[in-house]
Amino acid sequence: MEIFTIDKVRKTFINGEVEEEILKGINLTLKEGEVTALVGASGSGKSTLLTIAAGLQPTSEGQIIFEGKNMTVMSSEQVRKVRASKFGFVFQFAHLVPFLTVAEQLMLMLDVSESKLKKQEQKREVDRILKLVGMDHRKNAYPSSLSGGEKQRVAIARAMIHKPKVLFADEPTASLDSKRSKDVMSLIQDLTKTLNITTLMVTHDEEMLSYADHIIKMSDGLILYNKDSNLAPKEMA
Known part of the structure; x- marks a missing residue:
């Protein structure tokens, strides 16, 4: 369904x-x-498109329609509430709070999203999502003891804990080696399908495109094409 x-x-x-x-x-x-992947050279407009879609900056013209509502006519407070409750974000770096444990990172996100769950229900939800991303055994660990791949898994869990409708991922594997990149993208792909969410991702890494359902190539502020992910990398030049 289009969302x-x-x-x-x-x-x-x-x-x-x-x-x-x-x-x-x-x-x-x-x-x-x-999963929809935005690709293109630096300056092509892909990151600007992602941030506008996520309500992080306004359009100059045009509309962003989410769940049938026009976000471009909403007040800044209304947009903030949509971001907090309906959107999840994963960036190149995990940006975990250094003095919070893995579980506490997710509890904080539930507070930010104004979750209506009681504390015990929140704890159960934290355990559930950490198990889903394979980090339940590290829930009492602090960020300083985690590997890069583990930090990104926690960041993904944090983005998913409040059950968002849309996940925005901006270069989520850029700081990882090839194996950890594939692990993280496989996780994003699995969660997108399992939780039936919509994922919009910016990436420079063509190896990650096999995890996307659609590939959008941009150049100079325009979409060159929108194709299914069975497109071979060599055809993308």
Whole structure:
């Protein structure tokens, strides 16, 4: 089912006296249970598109429609509430709080998302999601004792703990080696299917594209193509 629509979105910045158009009328539809990968050279507009879709910056023109509601006409507080309750985020680095244990990282996210679960229910949910990402045995560990791959698993669990509808992943494997990158992408793919969420991911790594259902290639603020992930990497040049 279609859950997210990016409709004729443009983004313009003023650089001195020069107007720079970063996005030039983007149209994109995202579905539940699918991973969509945004690829393209630096400056192509993919990260700008992701942050606009996530409500982290406004459009210059166009609409972001989520669950049938136009986010571009919402107040900043309404958008904040959507982000907190409906969206999850994973970045290149895990950005874990150094003085919180793995379990406490997730409990904090439940508080931020204004979860209505009681404390005991929250603890059970933390145990459930940590088991799902293979980190239940490390729930009392602090970030300093975790490997890079483990930190990203915790970051994914934190992004999923409040049961978001959409996961935004910005270069989630860029700081990892090849094996850990594949492990993390396999986890994101599995959770997208298992939890029936919508994942929008920015990546430079062509090896990660096999984990996506759709590949969007961008260049100079435009979508060059939108194809299924059975596209071979060599055809992407």
